[in-house]
Amino acid sequence: MKTITFGQTGVDVSAICLGTMEFGTAISKDKSYEVLDMYFENGGRFLDTANIYAHWLEGGKGGDSEAFIGQWMRDRGNRGEMFIATKLGFDMPGETGTLRPDAIKSECESSLQRMGIDTIDLYYAHRDDQETPLEESLKAFDELVAGGKVRFLGASNFMAWRLERARDLSRANGWAEYCCLQQRHSYLRLQAGTTFTPQLTINEDLMAYSRAEGFPMLAYTPLLGGCYVREDRQLPAQYLGVDSDNRIQAARKLGGLLGATPNQIVLAWMMQSDPPIIPIIATGNPEHLRENLAVENLQLTAEQLAELDAAGICGERNMVLIS
Secondary structure, three states, rough: OEEEEOOOOOOEEEEOOOEEEEOOEEEOOOHHHHHHHHHHOOOOOEEEEOOOOOOOOOOOOOOOOHHHHHHHHHHOOOOOHOEEEEEEEOOOOEEOOOOHHHHHHHHHHHHHHHHHHOEEEEEEOOOOOOOHHHHHHHHHHOOOOOOOOEEEEEEOOHHHHHHHHHHHHHHHOOOOOOOEEEEOOOOOOOOOOOEEEEEEEHHHHHHHHHHHOOOOOEOOOHHHHHHHOOOOOOOOOOHOHHHHHHHHHHHHHHHHHHHHHHHHHHHHHOOOOOOOOOOEEEEOHHHHHHHHHHHHHOOOOOOHHHHHHOOOOHHHHHHOOOO
C-alpha cells in the first residue's frame, strides 16, 4: 500500500486507513481477523478506533473495538509496525462526553489499558467541546504528549475557525497542536440547509484551509454504507435530491468505462483530490476490503476528476459551504 507524509509530523502513514468500529461487537472475531490480516498483508498500517466504539450495538459497552485491536496486535506481534488512532469526547456508558482535562487524561489511560499499549500514535478530540475552555483541553493534551502517552493530536468534527483558534493557542503556548482533521465526507454533497450535527463535514472552506496549510484531512463514511453500489440501500435524507442522483450516475458511468466499481471511483476521486484526503474504510467483509484496496491501481485523469466534480444539477452552486 502507498504511504503519504502525514502533514507536518514527518511520519508516513498508509494512504487508506482501516476503521474498526464494529470489531469486537457486530463483526465476528474470525471475520475481523481476516479483514485485519488482509489489510496488514497489503501493507496497511493505519487503524482508527474510539473509546465509544461500539456501545450502541448489542453486547457493546464502549472500548470494545480498542480491546479487540489490542488483542489482534498481541496475537500478531506487530504493535511496532502499526499507527493507531483513537478518540474521546462523545458520551458512553458511565462517561459524559467532554474535553475537560480530567476526562482527557483518564480516558487516555483507559484506552491505553484496553489496547495494552504504552503510547497512542494519534489521539483525537472526537468533537469540539465548546463548554470547556480550549486552553484547558489543549494544555491537558500537551501534557499527554510531553509524558509520552500520545505522539500526535487530531481534531474531529470541528469547524474551521475553531480548529485555527486551537492551533493558534497551542503555538502561542508552545503546546503540541492538532496535526490533522477527521470529518464526514463523501462524493455526494449535502443538500442545502441540511447537516449531520454533531457530525461535521469536509467543505470548501476546510479544503482551502488544508491546501494552504498543508494540513491533512481524513474522511469517515466515504462510501455511505454501500449506497453507491446497492439499489436497496437508502440514502440518508441529507443527500436526497437530483444532485445526488446525478453524481451517483456519474460515478457508475465512469466506473463502467474504466472497469471499476463506483466505490473505487469515489475513493480514487477522494485520494486524488487537491489536497488528497485519506479515506477511512470500515468493513467486516474481506471481499469488500479487497475491492477497496484495489483503488490503488486506479488512476483518474485530470479530465475525469473535473467531470466528477462538475456532475450535479447545479454544478458547484449546490455545494454546502458551511457545515
